[in-house]
């Protein structure tokens with residue numbers, strides 16, 4: 210297999226080739242410090258404020274897709290094979306881009322610090338092509354913070370411009386851009402650096418397995434939405450980085466009759482329509498997971514592998530009885546996802562072993578699913594608590610219950626005592642629910658931290674189970690929500 214000792218990407222109409230890329234170099238530092246392109250701002254340096262948003266163009270099924278990315282936590286090596294567009298280059302032929310003009314017309318900028326990031330988010334929305342409504346715009350800019358203008362004029366700028374097929378310099382040269390990216394799409398294994406300090410991006414699972422065996426101390430990186438912060442905030446030194454993003458098979462999301470398989474490097478953006486298709490509550494959870502920028506880079510595999518007790522996808526996937534496929538060298542194995550999480554910071558994964566894919570069964574006709582995320586902010590906030598529930602109901606009775614919570618223990622964990630208390634009860638018998646609610650006290654001694662007290666977590670866990678049972682019983686379901694109404698299935702009366 211060919212090894213390439215440089216990264217290559219498109220920037221300002223040229224192919225840039227770099228062979229001196231450090232494993233911890235960020236895209237933002239390269240732009241601002243190496244190229245002097247100061248339009249892209251640095252605010253928080255941790256993916257939260259969106260000031261550093263730029264657009265990254267990638268080929269997907271032969272078509273170019275522009276997505277917003279936080280450059281502050283994107284490693285430079287990760288942009289191999291992509292196109293970078295920043296706010297510095299948006300005006301074309303002496304004219305502002307349509308989204309920039311609209312921001313002027315709607316008075317969408319005051320101090321201006323957030324403006325480059327907003328403009329780039331709007332640029333990617335503009336390139337989604339298609340009329341947008343206010344909710345779509347709000348979801349799209351949820352990862353951009355503005356302290357002075359307020360969001361209405363910015364959303365108005367989007368509504369005024371994102372009307373249909375894009376008509377700008379990028380749409381005019383889409384064929385040319387696509388063919389440049391196709392030229393960069395080789396199957397070489399990227400390895401930049403030395404055996405002691407390197408950025409590597411293998412092109413196949415075999416090459417990844419072999420490299421990780423040789424370097425068990427290397428850090429695997431999917432989207433770097435966690436690892437990026439280890440560098441910028443925790444100031445860790447990570448001399449060996451292995452990026453999984455170039456491996457096409459790990460991006461695959463396959464939909465079968467019984468379920469899905471999601472490659473470990475598939476981003477939320479790539480997986481969300483299939484995962485969200487399992488149940489509208491999963492689509493709602495994904496809408497609130499991070500921001501558009503985080504979902505464009507972050508992976509489901511990374512959300513599992515990081516072992517966080519408050520990751521949003523693990524409780525949902527555990528309740529769906531998902532299985533994890535792992536590989537070390539030539540040896541592959543397959544475990545129930547719930548068995549992967551052993552204790553805080555401890556997972557069932559040996560040195561040099563990596564997540565290959567996740568299998569997620571679909572819901573059967575007699576199964577009711579619900580999940581609810583509780584966080585301090587509605588958008589782009591880590592959960593204080595997430596409850597996921599699957600009830601198998603036959604003849605009005607609960608034949609089987611699976612319940613899992615994030616934020617209630619040191620790991621995402623099932624509520625086994627509550628599950629068995631629900632076994633065999635009549636779904637509509639709310640008196641019988643009480644035993645399960647009380648059993649949650651056996652299942653958990655909740656964690657207590659600045660996100661939520663132990664008491665709040667326990668009370669809320671009970672409330673979420675009650676809500677799931679109320680909705681599953683279908684009695685007062687129209688009173689249980691103000692958002693996430695399951696596509697109108699549960700209309701709000703608030």
Ligand SMILES: Cc1cc2nc3c(=O)[nH]c(=O)nc-3n(C[C@H](O)[C@H](O)[C@H](O)COP(=O)(O)OP(=O)(O)OC[C@H]3O[C@@H](n4cnc5c(N)ncnc54)[C@H](O)[C@@H]3O)c2cc1C
Pocket residue numbers: 255256257428429430431432433434435436437453473474497498499500503506507508509510511512513514515519520521522562563564565589590591592
């Ligand atoms: C602003 C912001 C908001 C966020 N909001 C949320 C949120 O609402 N909900 C939520 O759950 N998370 C949230 N996160 C956390 C993060 O986005 C998720 O955990 C994401 O899924 C991590 O995926 P990644 O690919 O970016 O992981 P990375 O940062 O690349 O890696 C994370 C961990 O997984 C390991 N890893 C990656 N791939 C593999 C593999 N194939 N095999 C073995 N190990 C692997 C890495 O070594 C590392 O330990 C947020 C992050 C940010 C910056």
Ligand code: FES
Pocket residue numbers: 250251252253254255256257258259260261262279280281282
């Ligand atoms: S600087 Fe705040 S998201 Fe990058």
Ligand code: FES
Pocket residue numbers: 317318319320321322323324354355356357358359
């Ligand atoms: S215009 Fe000042 S932060 Fe948005």
